[in-house]
Amino acid sequence: MKITKTVLLAFLITLINVSSVLADGTPPSPGSTNRSTAIPPPPDAPINESLVLLLICGLSFGIHTIYRYNLNKKASM
Structure with a gap:
């Protein structure tokens, strides 16, 4: 089985990305009074x-x- 360069690059x-997300420290507690670690409020814009x-x-x-795809399929016949 031959692994292409594209598949290997996507895997790496x-x-x-997964290691950078998991390497982050623990999130601050919601009741934190420290401004540098406090969670910002959600934006006012609607989700949809x-x-x-x-x-x-x-x-x-x-x-x-x-x-x-259909155009290429017809042309190859």
Whole structure:
């Protein structure tokens, strides 16, 4: 079984990201009075601000990908 360079690179980048996340110290307690370790309040913006736009972009990208796949499949016959 031959492992390509792309798969190996993706695996190494994933390991680096996971190790950097797990290497972080323990989070501060919610009742902390120290300003440098206090957790900031959440933003005031709603969570679903651009979900419709993201859905439209995802659907159009999916349709484009399927169209290109079918176009290549027909051309190879």
